[in-house]
Amino acid sequence: EVQVVESGGGLVQPGGSLRLSCAASGFTFSNHWMSWVRQAPGRGLEWVANIKQDAGELYYVDSVKGRFTISRDNARNSVHLQMSSLRVEDTAIYYCARGLASFGYVLDNWGQGTLVTVSS
Amino acid sequence: DIVMTQSPDSLAVSLGERATINCKSSQTVLHSSNNWNFLAWYQQKPGQSPKLLFYWASTRGSGVPDRFSSSGSGTDFTLTISSLQAEDVAVYYCQQYYSRPHTFGQGTKLEIK
Numbered sequence: 001e002v003q004v005v006e007s008g009g010g011l012v013q014p015g016g017s018l019r020l021s022c023a024a025s026g027f028t029f030s031n032h033w034m035s036w037v038r039q040a041p042g043r044g045l046e047w048v049a050n051i052k053q054d055a056g057e058l059y060y061v062d063s064v065k066g067r068f069t070i071s072r073d074n075a076r077n078s079v080h081l082q083m084s085s086l087r088v089e090d091t092a093i094y095y096c097a098r099g100l101a102s103f104g105y106v107l108d109n110w111g112q113g114t115l116v117t118v119s120s
Numbered sequence: 121d122i123v124m125t126q127s128p129d130s131l132a133v134s135l136g137e138r139a140t141i142n143c144k145s146s147q148t149v150l151h152s153s154n155n156w157n158f159l160a161w162y163q164q165k166p167g168q169s170p171k172l173l174f175y176w177a178s179t180r181g182s183g184v185p186d187r188f189s190s191s192g193s194g195t196d197f198t199l200t201i202s203s204l205q206a207e208d209v210a211v212y213y214c215q216q217y218y219s220r221p222h223t224f225g226q227g228t229k230l231e232i233k
Contacts, residue, residue, distance in 0.1 A: 095170070097170075
C-alpha cells in the first residue's frame with residue numbers, strides 16, 4: 001500500500017525554524033517527484049514546493065523562496081521541508097504528496113498532513 | 121501566476137441529481153506541443169486529505185467512480201457528478217500544472233440539499 005506520512009509539525013514563534021519530514025512506503029520512492037502543499041486553517045490549498053526524483057530540480061512558490069528548503073533522501077525514502085524565518089501566515093497543515101510516475105506534477109497520493117502553527 | 125477561479129463557491133444538490141462545478145484559468149493551460157490540458161481536479165472530504173480525481177483535464181484517477189466526469193480545454197473546465205451520492209460531500213479544487221507556481225482554485229463546497 002502506498003503511504004506517505006508527515007511529521008515534525010508543531011508550535012513555533014515567528015522568526016523560528018522547523019523541519020518537516022515525510023516518510024514514504026509501498027512504492028519505489030526514487031521514481032517519483034515529491035511535493036509539499038499547505039492549507040491554512042479553513043482555507044484552500046497552496047502548492048509550496050516540489051523536488052525531482054534525483055533532486056536535480058527544486059521549485060518553490062515565491063512566498064517561501066529563500067526561507068524554505070526542500071530536500072530528499074532516496075536511501076531512506078524520505079522528503080523534508082526545512083522552514084526558517086517563519087511567519088504567522090505560514091500557519092497551515094502541510095501535506096506531503098507523491099507525483100504520478102508518468103508526470104510528477106500531478107499529485108496522486110497525499111499524506112494526512114502535519115500542522116504548523118506560527119504564533120507568539 | 122495563473123489565477124484559477126472556480127464557480128460557484130458553494131453548491132447544494134439533491135441526492136441523485138447532477139452537480140456541476142466550473143473552473144476558469146486566467147490564461148490557457150493547453151500546451152500547444154502536445155495538445156494536452158495541464159489541469160487536475162481534487163476532492164477533499166471533511167477532515168481528510170485531498171484525493172486526485174482527474175488529470176490532463178479528463179483522465180480519471182485511480183478508483184474514481186464513473187459518475188464523475190471532467191471536460192474542457194484551454195481556459196474553461198467543468199467537473200460533473202451525474203448522480204450525487206452522500207459520500208460526494210466535499211470541497212473540490214481544480215489545479216493547473218502548466219506553469220509554476222502550480223495554483224489551485226479557491227475550492228467549491230458541495231453539500232446535499
